Amino acid sequence: MSSKIILLLLIIPLSLTAQEEKRDLSIGNDRYENGDFTSAQNHYKSSLDKDPSMLEANFNLGNALFRQEDYAGATKQFEQAAKLSKTEAERAQAYHNLGNSFLKSAEQQAKVGQMQELNPLLEKSIESYKNALRNNPSDDESRYNLALAQKLLKQQEQQEQNQEQQKDKNKDQEKKDDKEENKDQENEEKEDQKNKDENQEKNQENKDQNQEDQSEQPMPEPKDEISKEDAQRLLDAMKNEEEQTQDKLKNNKFQKVDVIIEKDW
Numbered sequence: 331m332s333s334k335i336i337l338l339l340l341i342i343p344l345s346l347t348a349q350e351e352k353r354d355l356s357i358g359n360d361r362y363e364n365g366d367f368t369s370a371q372n373h374y375k376s377s378l379d380k381d382p383s384m385l386e387a388n389f390n391l392g393n394a395l396f397r398q399e400d401y402a403g404a405t406k407q408f409e410q411a412a413k414l415s416k417t418e419a420e421r422a423q424a425y426h427n428l429g430n431s432f433l434k435s436a437e438q439q440a441k442v443g444q445m446q447e448l449n450p451l452l453e454k455s456i457e458s459y460k461n462a463l464r465n466n467p468s469d470d471e472s473r474y475n476l477a478l479a480q481k482l483l484k485q486q487e488q489q490e491q492n493q494e495q496q497k498d499k500n501k502d503q504e505k506k507d508d509k510e511e512n513k514d515q516e517n518e519e520k521e522d523q524k525n526k527d528e529n530q531e532k533n534q535e536n537k538d539q540n541q542e543d544q545s546e547q548p549m550p551e552p553k554d555e556i557s558k559e560d561a562q563r564l565l566d567a568m569k570n571e572e573e574q575t576q577d578k579l580k581n582n583k584f585q586k587v588d589v590i591i592e593k594d595w
Contacts, residue, residue: 352377355387362390367397385414392427401435412461422466429458429472433479449490452483 358373374391377384392407408428415421432455439447459476462469 352384354380355384355390358387358390358394362394367394370394371398383414385411385416385420388414389424389427392431396427396431396434399434399438401431401438405431405435418465422462422469422472425458425462425465426469426472426475429455429462429475429479432458433475433482436482448486449483452479452486455479456483 354373354377358370358377361367361373362370371391371394374387374394377387378391381387388407389411392404392411395401395407396404405428408424408431412421412424412428415424432451436448436451436455439445439451456476456479459472459479462472463476466472
């Protein structure tokens with residue numbers, strides 16, 4: 331996120347009769363001007379240890395933390411500076427830098443994927459720039475950064491709206507897909523059941539047909555042929571019976587009756 335950020339450094343000249351507690355403030359300002367922000371931070375903190383209500387030390391400590399990208403720490407110091415400010419000019423500068431801290435915090439959160447933090451930070455940034463303009467309506471830097479923060483917030487809100495719409499669209503598509511899938515599964519189950527019923531019916535028909543074929547199949551006829559041995563035994567039995575009959579006839583003086591046995595083999 332590129333932006334024009336105007337950071338205001340509040341440096342109040344020290345008189346020759348400055349008190350001892352302002353010595354660290356003076357050294358901190360020198361280190362800040364030389365770009366040694368860590369050393370400047372330490373001296374500002376040392377100054378605040380002696381006098382926590384010192385406006386200059388709170389304000390410039392916020393600047394040193396801002397330069398080291400500690401935007402949360404800078405925000406705390408600029409909020410304190412706004413409370414300690416006695417003039418509109420001082421208050422406008424504190425709110426301007428407070429807006430910058432919120433804006434850069436939003437950019438920092440976006441880089442690490444904490445998108446849910448963007449809107450609250452951008453809203454706080456916008457309110458801070460508005461407060462700066464209330465105290466100094468001619469502050470063009472605050473006006474520019476206000477327009478930038480409002481634009482970024484609008485873009486973020488539009489993006490979230492698009493994401494929600496896409497999410498709803500995806501849900502609707504998932505429901506539609508689930509419905510189609512359930513319908514296909516239902517049709518498949520019906521088709522499987524139909525095939526199963528047809529197979530059962532076909533098997534039953536085949537079973538009935540087999541039973542019908544078996545019932546219509548002619549029973550095997552008994553054979554009327556006998557073996558030669560059985561035939562011989564039968565002839566011998568008949569001959570023996572004939573001889574016995576003739577003997578009876580002789581004894582009873584009955585007329586002889588010839589018995590003719592025809593062979594059928």
